[in-house]
Amino acid sequence: MLSTKHSRVSIILVCFILGFMLAVQFHSTQNTLKSSTQYQRAEELSQRLLQIRHERDALKKQYAAQLKSPDKLSSAAVIEAGASAVEGPGLVLTIVDSDKKALADENVNLYVVHDEDMLRIVNELRAAGAEAIAINGQRVVATTEIRCAGPTISVNNERSAPPFQIKAIGNTETMENALKMRGGVIETLGVWGIKINMKAEKNINIPAYNRVNNFKYAVPVEKGDNK
């Protein structure tokens, strides 16, 4: 009975319509899936990723353009701004949490490295004439923060956990003496068992500051405008 021409046409028609309906339904279901929150979240994240990539590329271009036409910054300014990697003789400090056991009635916090300890060390190094400092590979510049971030320390908004490594270029002897001074940083931290290993090296490399600061509020004043 299938062979009659009429029924063949009708079967083809019916199957065609059925297939059409199936596909439309499938398509609609897919679209409703797309409006679900999880899907939207993924979409949003990928959008953001794209946007940030664009931003990064734009900044790269800006950076390259600026490299090509430098405003004749003095090398002192370049080093101070952390605009390029620097090398020279200096100290490499490694700071490790204490492995002493805290007594029952003592605060465990005293035995770990804090942002304040790092600040003291960096401050001491600067006072001793360090010219470039990096903490765990993050260049310390004027806008750099050293901040407690839970169990980690955030430097240039980059978190890192102990052991911390501080590299400082400068007069090795002065810096060493400044740190080892009586009642100085190493002694006070040593009370709690926090170990600071110091190594003087002939040539250490400190990376450039890897962020772009957009100064929104501070505007430079021309020299002649000073009142």
Added chain:
Amino acid sequence: MIFAIISLILGALLGYFCNITIPAEYSKLFSVALLAGLDAVFGGLKAVTLKTFDNVNFVSGFFVNILLAALLIYIGDNLSIDLYYVALFVFGLRIFKNMSFLRHYMIKK
């Protein structure tokens, strides 16, 4: 049979690339209509195996079932009677029954 499958695939392709999306308020009607269509086709298949296939019956059954199912659901929605589930149940049951019949038939053959 081959014509049927080819036309099914063609229809599916057309439907997919037409980019039609059923609005949410009609999705219920459409899904039931789809189920009715599937039921009619399986019923047709069964009729073919039983050699009782009737062209007019098949085509009219397909369209009328689809429209009737959608209409019933629509009316049910307006009267706040959930005929949707009833239709799902009936058509689903019949599809399964027909499929098992087809399976039996194939095994016997």
